[in-house]
Amino acid sequence: MLDIRLIRENTDLVKQRLANRSGDYASVVDELLSIDTARRSAETERQKLQGDRNRISKDIGIAKKNGQDTSAIESEVRGINERIEEIGRDADAADLRQRDLLLGLPNLPHEACPVGHTAEENPEVRVWGAKPSYDFEPKDHTILGQALGMLDFEAGAKITGSAFVVYRGAGARLERSLINFLLDLHTTQHGYQEVNTPHLVKAECLVGTGQLPKFGDQVYHSPEDDLYLIPTAEVPVTNLHRDEIVKEEQLPIQYAAYTPCFRREAGSAGLGTRGLIRMHQFDKVELVKITTPEASMAELESLTANAEKVLQLLGLHYRVIELCTGDIGFGSAKTYDIEVWAPGQGTYLEVSSCSNFGDYQARRMNLRYKGEDGKNRFPHTLNGSGTALARLFVALVETYQQADGSIVIPEALRGYFGSEKIL
RNA sequence: GGUGAGGUGGCUGAGUGGUCGAAAGCACAUCUUUGCUAAAGAUGCGUAGCCUUAACAGCUACCGAGGGUUCGAAUCCCUCCCUCACCGCCA
Numbered sequence: 001m002l003d004i005r006l007i008r009e010n011t012d013l014v015k016q017r018l019a020n021r022s023g024d025y026a027s028v029v030d031e032l033l034s035i036d037t038a039r040r041s042a043e044t045e046r047q048k049l050q051g052d053r054n055r056i057s058k059d060i061g062i063a064k065k066n067g068q069d070t071s072a073i074e075s076e077v078r079g080i081n082e083r084i085e086e087i088g089r090d091a092d093a094a095d096l097r098q099r100d101l102l103l104g105l106p107n108l109p110h111e112a113c114p115v116g117h118t119a120e121e122n123p124e125v126r127v128w129g130a131k132p133s134y135d136f137e138p139k140d141h142t143i144l145g146q147a148l149g150m151l152d153f154e155a156g157a158k159i160t161g162s163a164f165v166v167y168r169g170a171g172a173r174l175e176r177s178l179i180n181f182l183l184d185l186h187t188t189q190h191g192y193q194e195v196n197t198p199h200l201v202k203a204e205c206l207v208g209t210g211q212l213p214k215f216g217d218q219v220y221h222s223p224e225d226d227l228y229l230i231p232t233a234e235v236p237v238t239n240l241h242r243d244e245i246v247k248e249e250q251l252p253i254q255y256a257a258y259t260p261c262f263r264r265e266a267g268s269a270g271l272g273t274r275g276l277i278r279m280h281q282f283d284k285v286e287l288v289k290i291t292t293p294e295a296s297m298a299e300l301e302s303l304t305a306n307a308e309k310v311l312q313l314l315g316l317h318y319r320v321i322e323l324c325t326g327d328i329g330f331g332s333a334k335t336y337d338i339e340v341w342a343p344g345q346g347t348y349l350e351v352s353s354c355s356n357f358g359d360y361q362a363r364r365m366n367l368r369y370k371g372e373d374g375k376n377r378f379p380h381t382l383n384g385s386g387t388a389l390a391r392l393f394v395a396l397v398e399t400y401q402q403a404d405g406s407i408v409i410p411e412a413l414r415g416y417f418g419s420e421k422i423l
Numbered sequence: 424g425g426u427g428a429g430g431u432g433g434c435u436g437a438g439u440g441g442u443c444g445a446a447a448g449c450a451c452a453u454c455u456u457u458g459c460u461a462a463a464g465a466u467g468c469g470u471a472g473c474c475u476u477a478a479c480a481g482c483u484a485c486c487g488a489g490g491g492u493u494c495g496a497a498u499c500c501c502u503c504c505c506u507c508a509c510c511g512c513c514a
Contacts, residue, residue: 044473047483054483057495061441070494077494245433245470374452376470 001102001363007032017108020115020325025105032101039094046091049084053077103213107360109325110333112297116324122337123324128308129317131341136403140344141394142275144401145171148422151276163265163280170422174396174409175283177416178389179258182285182310186386190306192256192287197236199259200227205239208365210331210357217266229262233286234383241290242365245376251369252299253290256386258283276390277349283389289382290367293359296380297334300356304336307352307386313412316395317341319348333358336384340391344398349391354384 007014007029018025056077060070109115114123145151150171156164167175186192206212206228211219220229230236237255246253261284276282287306291299304320311318323335332355339348359378362368368376400408407422414420 040473043483047473050484051482053494058442060494064441064494074494081494374468 001360002105002108003359003363004032004036004098004102008036014108018106020109021106021328022117022326023106028101028105032098032105035094035098035101039091039098042087042091042094046084046087049080049087053080053084056080100213103207103364106330107333107358109328110297110356110358113328113334114322114324117326118324119327121324122321122327125320125322125336127317127319128312129315129341131317132343132399134343134401134403138343138398139401139405140275141342141397144344144397144405144407145275147405148407150174150397150422153275161280163278165276165279171393174417174422175389175393177413177418178392178396179283179285181413181416182386183256183258185310185313186256186285186287186306190254190256190287190309192254192306195237195240195255195257197230197233197240197257197259199230199236199262200225201230201236201239202226203228205235205242205365208239208242208367209235209361210364211235214330218264220262220264230259231263232261232383232385233257233259233284234288237286237288238290238361238381238383239365241367244367246290246367246369246379248292248369248371251290251292251379252295253288255288256285257288258285260284261388276394277345279390285386285389287354287384287386290362290369290379291382292369293377293380296356296358296382299380300334300336300354300382303382303384304338304352304354307338307354307384310387310392311338311340311351314392314396314410315412316392316399318351329353329355331355331357331360333360338387340387340395342391342395342398344401345394349395351387351391351395352385355382357381357383 002014011029011033015026015029018029056073060073060077063070063073114121116122142151142153146153148171149169150167152166152168155166155168156162159166183194187194200222203212203226206216206219211231219231222228236259237257240255241253260281262281265278265280287303289299289303308318308320318338318340321337321339323329323332323337328335335353335355337350338352338354340351342349358380361381362378367379367381369379371377396410397407400410402408409417409420409422
């Protein structure tokens with residue numbers, strides 16, 4: 001959520017930054033400004049009337065104590081109350097409308113975020129390793145996985161539906177060993193605290209991180225309980241501190257969490273993609289940081305480096321791209337995507353998206369920290385996948401496939417997986 | 424799921440219709456004094472919004488949440504949520 005004062009006082013800056021995004025928000029900003037003016041004048045009037053009422057009511061109390069007749073003065077207050085109610089309706093309606101508009105407005109891209117309109121304009125930041133070469137035609141993970149009895153798409157479709165999968169045997173074990181490997185890496189080497197959160201959350205959590213109200217069609221919802229299945233651990237983990245005032249000494253707060261992620265992928269063009277690339281449910285280890293505004297950009301770099309470390313240790317070729325203003329997510333101010341090479345696909349797959357949200361989420365969830373001067377401020381929140389599992393599984397299996405269809409397990413994972421090869 | 428008790432400021436905890444935004448204690452901050460592995464005293468110390476300002480100040484709202492009664496609600500009524508205890512059930 002943007003600061004209404006920023007919009008009020010630096011309207012041109014706000015409009016200009018938003019103009020770099022995809023979508024047109026100039027008219028929303030204009031409506032916000034007029035609503036804001038109306039809201040404040042109604043609010044001021046209401047407060048003045050409430051002050052009158054409070055004063056007169058006190059006088060009534062005193063007068064009654066002295067045994068005086070107060071009926072005239074009481075009816076005067078009744079009149080004031082009618083006006084309070086009337087003007088209060090206007091004030092409340094304006095307040096609600098303003099909040100709706102603010103919740104529907106995306107974050108300002110940071111000045112460090114490259115300006116561009118489409119994904120084609122995302123600059124490549126760095127490349128690690130090189131595409132591996134094979135003296136045979138590398139196979140797709142679905143072929144490898146099904147041949148080795150690791151992936152059962154039919155069973156997933158049977159018990160749940162398309163874009164759900166059952167991992168079996170070595171496949172299930174590989175998934176589990178990757179989760180353990182990732183959690184151990186981030187908690188013992190990178191200073192994150194492991195958290196294990198509920199997978200169902202309240203609506204207000206999704207509002208806090210920005211999925212609601214605008215992207216409600218993308219999350220699974222249980223109407224009886226009014227609970228939502230988490231689309232990412234970012235939601236429960238960041239909201240751990242919603243409505244809190246944390247101490248500055250606590251920052252940076254760093255969490256690592258493994259959770260499954262549930263996404264409806266409504267209207268998604270790529271849902272027909274074969275295999276594990278785009279599922280309604282997938283595992284992910286998520287990294288979340290809460291930092292001071294001063295530290296957040298440096299923390300984004302370290303967060304991204306923490307995610308990259310995963311791929312380096314597994315020996316997987318990847319590249320890091322920076323999302324341009326036209327391609328960054330709704331709440332993000334700056335984002336790096338990490339894309340791992342999948343030889344069987346012949347493409348790079350996004351396995352991590354590392355973003356600095358600035359104070360955008362903190363405002364939405366009313367998360368603050370008390371600075372050294374005693375003032376409450378909004379901290380910056382960051383998160384990034386460290387990393388998404390299904391696609392990491394794809395890259396791993398496709399990269400380490402052998403001519404005979406077996407998979408070699410990379411060194412770093414062997415202690416977790418328990419053997420060197422899947423036959 | 425049932426029954427009972429309860430939800431007040433960072434914490435403990437008073438407060439059952441009228442200067443209560445809320446006593447007191449603890450914690451914390453600043454200052455003073457005595458002096459040195461500390462003690463005493465003074466002052467300050469919630470959040471948000473509005474209106475203003477050079478700054479201070481002022482006003483409004485908030486005592487789990489939302490409604491209601493009333494000239495006036497932390498206090499009375501209704502609904503919901505949460506916590507604790509016991510019972511039931513149970514991975």
